[in-house]
Amino acid sequence: MKLGFSDMEEAFRRECASWLDEQMAGEFADIRGIANLVDKPERRKAWERRLAEHRYSCIGWPIAWGGRDATLNEQVIFAEEYARAGAPNRLNHMGVELLGPTLLALGSSEQKARFLPAIAEGTAIWCQGYSEPGAGSDLAAIRTRARRDGDEWVIEGQKIWTSLAQFADMIFVLARTEDGTRGREGLSFLLVDLDQPGIEIRPIRQINGEAEFNEVFFDGARCPVENMVGAEGEGWTVSTTLLSFERGISTLGQQMQFRNELDAVIAAAKHNGKAADPVFRQRLAEAEIGLRLMRYGALRMLAGGKGGALAGAALTYKIQWASWRRALGELAMDVLGQEGEVAPADAEGWPLLANLYLYSRADTIYGGTNQIQRNLIAERGLGLPREPRGNA
Numbered sequence: 001m002k003l004g005f006s007d008m009e010e011a012f013r014r015e016c017a018s019w020l021d022e023q024m025a026g027e028f029a030d031i032r033g034i035a036n037l038v039d040k041p042e043r044r045k046a047w048e049r050r051l052a053e054h055r056y057s058c059i060g061w062p063i064a065w066g067g068r069d070a071t072l073n074e075q076v077i078f079a080e081e082y083a084r085a086g087a088p089n090r091l092n093h094m095g096v097e098l099l100g101p102t103l104l105a106l107g108s109s110e111q112k113a114r115f116l117p118a119i120a121e122g123t124a125i126w127c128q129g130y131s132e133p134g135a136g137s138d139l140a141a142i143r144t145r146a147r148r149d150g151d152e153w154v155i156e157g158q159k160i161w162t163s164l165a166q167f168a169d170m171i172f173v174l175a176r177t178e179d180g181t182r183g184r185e186g187l188s189f190l191l192v193d194l195d196q197p198g199i200e201i202r203p204i205r206q207i208n209g210e211a212e213f214n215e216v217f218f219d220g221a222r223c224p225v226e227n228m229v230g231a232e233g234e235g236w237t238v239s240t241t242l243l244s245f246e247r248g249i250s251t252l253g254q255q256m257q258f259r260n261e262l263d264a265v266i267a268a269a270k271h272n273g274k275a276a277d278p279v280f281r282q283r284l285a286e287a288e289i290g291l292r293l294m295r296y297g298a299l300r301m302l303a304g305g306k307g308g309a310l311a312g313a314a315l316t317y318k319i320q321w322a323s324w325r326r327a328l329g330e331l332a333m334d335v336l337g338q339e340g341e342v343a344p345a346d347a348e349g350w351p352l353l354a355n356l357y358l359y360s361r362a363d364t365i366y367g368g369t370n371q372i373q374r375n376l377i378a379e380r381g382l383g384l385p386r387e388p389r390g391n392a
Helices: 007-025 041-053 072-084 093-106 109-121 235-245 250-272 278-304 312-336 350-360 370-381
Strands: 126-129 145-149 152-159 170-176 187-193 199-204 213-224
Touching: 007 072, 041 109, 072 250, 093 109, 093 126, 093 170, 093 235, 145 170, 152 170, 152 187, 170 213, 170 235, 187 213, 187 235, 250 278, 250 312, 250 350, 278 312, 312 350, 312 370
Parallel strands: 126 170
Antiparallel strands: 145 152, 152 213, 170 187, 199 213
């Protein structure tokens, strides 16, 4: 297993870094370092298109579909340099990192031809319709239904915690298409146009004042039959394949964002003298050690993985980073002290660290709570018996 990079790969790193720095210091300087997902959506859409123009939008995709057919190491390098340059969080993460690879793996030739080019070009923004009010971490308990009506599926139900739905053009929806089924049976995976009657999007205001998440209501919304990925009733297989990509290359870019946040905490501790306190030095050292362990673990997972399959070790990653970042948010507030509560918004370093603390409270909840993650590790990773579940 190789954790280092070759001379050619380091040359690719310099190429990526140079281009990204040029963009972030030039035309797109106004969106550099944005710490949230909702500010300046039109500028971020323009950034998606700029990435596409230079084939940086989805570099791991085949050349025929707008990518660069980049190697695993090259994808890791670009993800790291993207975060290092302060480029904004991707507005089309769901399309590029999740749906695109899923269609490449499981989509029909017609679905690939219809949907992949627009994702690669940055002209179609996607969101994910999985969680529901009564089925957050328990994905198999969803109640949204789709019934066949001629050449279309008619969708009724509600999704929640739908990231960036207010900016999206399309949504992939997991819905129950077979009456009388429950759990993983009878689910299908549908690609749905958001710009149609029968769909209402309501933003959810978060503790940090932003509205990244949304409720999405389906009241007779329609989806062409040919927009079903996989066969009817195979939605669970498609959805879990998609989720496996969520633990992929983007984890390394995520860790570079963590690096930036930890550096901001360290800078604040040096500025106000907390870095001289042995207790804070120990906590900062523990945060540094945790971040390095995540990097080595992610590289090991990626080097040993095949296709979209999740190795047992990959099941531990979400609970690892979520717990680490929640602790980092608490450390940030302890370092700032009262200043973190009362400082004006233009105080140096305050907005980033305050937002880190508030947002990190959700890290151990969304995408599967820590409790659910422990069940996944036990049942899928260790092969232990399933936890007893009710019949609802």
